[in-house]
Amino acid sequence: MEQQKAPPLIEFRNVCKTYYMGDTVVRAADNINLSIYAGEFVAIVGKSGSGKSTCMNIIGCLDVPTSGQYLLDGRDVGQMSKDTLAQFRNEKLGFIFQQYNLLPKLSVLDNVAVPLMYAGKSRKERKEIAAHALERVGLSDKLKNLPSQLSGGQQQRVSIARALSNGPSVILADEPTGALDSRTGREVLGILRSLHEAGNTVVLITHDNSIAATAERVIRLEDGRVVYDGPADAPASGVRKDEVAGQ
């Protein structure tokens, strides 16, 4: 790939993460090496317990590796203070969660504006940027609504708008279709695809092979190790292209 000439946006170097559950040591990430470049659409796939949530937490700067290095945009996240981590999450990452995670008491517009508030933007700027982001996901007519007044699909689109609002380097989607029916799920995946086509880097975390097939590249995890890293349409990827959603 031609992007490989530039340094990777996301780089894992021998990343390990161990937890202690009582007396037993759980190796949630076991010496993972991977690189994701700007503009890629990558799916991290794995069953429950494969370590994909740990990977997502580390990529999302919510957690730091026990050993090894995680470089985001060339900077070592493991060495950062909590405040810098918070600032990195704010500037570099856009989160899309399975449960949408919108703030129930805030209007749709205010929800989308939350990352902008922590970025220190003025109220006027926040309103403008948030309204624009909501326009991109087709919710311009719902600005004043509360999240509870929207359907699941619409709520997930609000959360996509929120993820986009501060112009992140990486859009990190954790089981974005998990709470949606298949039709709205396809819609959401369609939006992610179009974001990728517009030049955004999208990392999709899922247990569902058919959803992983939406991406261009698949990284498969098992027991905290990378067992496959390559194009989604190669047979070894294990994702069945014929059942791909959103195609």
Next chain:
Amino acid sequence: MKLTESFRLALQNIRTSKARSFLTMLGIIIGIAAVMVIIGIGSGMESYMRSMFQDLGTNTLTVTMTGTGTSREVSVDDMYEIVEANATFFSDLSPTVTMRSTVKVGSESLSSTSTTGVGEGYFDIKGYKLEQGRGLSYVDMANRGQVCIVGNYIDDVWFSGQSVGQTLRIGGSKFTIIGVMEQQADEMDEGGSDDVVFLPYSTAARLSGQGTPSSYTVLLSDEDLTSAASDVLEQELYSRLRSDDAYRVTSMSMVLDIMTEMINVVITVLAVIAGISLVVGGVGIMNIMLVSVTERTREIGIRKALGAKERYILSQFVIEAAVISAIGGAIGIAMGFGLSSVATVLISTMLEVEMTVTPTVQSILIAFGGSAAIGIVFGYLPARKAALLNPIDALRYD
């Protein structure tokens, strides 16, 4: 993120849970209102007493001659000598003789009129001014003149404002009215400070059968030297009378000081007790904030994931607690004013005392500052708990 954002978030959150916020504030509201009313009652009592005592004169000493335990006497001339010999302390003197004789105008008896025999300096000492006619002179004292000065009420009611030159009777003797006092009280009442008659002390002493005046009013040169002046006067009297029981020197300003001090002690104790309810109110805020942090764990997780630093979460919750208690404080202050006027009405109707319960500016400032401080202090612990939440756990929380 600016502080104003934290305030906006706090107000937003208080608006969305009005009932809970109000119940949380209740402790603060009651505490602040109680402290304000108690301090208001204290300052009302103090100013009421001060005005009462001021009417009696805080720049004078009163000497009461009881004559107990001695056969010696102090004459009026002796008293004048004492005053003249101690000019640094005393500037004037007037004997006073309180009479119980009834005043009669024509055939009407004025049963509630107070009649007092005084010296020629009395009006100056008391600061009384004349509206018409002349004052009592030394000649009136020396001659035991049958003259008197009347209060404005008597002039107004019994003589239609034309009393100078008219006569009235005191204990059967005829007195010519030579002067009328200016109005003293705001409203002239029967038995009030305008329903009075003053005559020469010498005449009064003879009429009431007393050899020497029963009391003296001594004007102080310097109000700040009240207690020293009082000591000097006591020494002088003791050296002449040789008995502690034969005389009594009282100073209104000293009595006022003692009373004020006592009231302050009582009020402080009451205010501290009321202040305890403020602490209880603060604990209530802490309790609710802890519940709120637990309930909003997921919100905190989301905010952290979206880039909120720990100090933003901390300030959000601290400011929320402070705003709740400051609003409570403001409501409490409003309620304090309301209760103060209710208390004023209750006191004046039930006790028939003209006392105004006045919340002091200081007590309001302290109350408001205190309530905000309580919010910050008791909000800090829950806010810290929120700030230190691990975002991963918080996001997973249901």
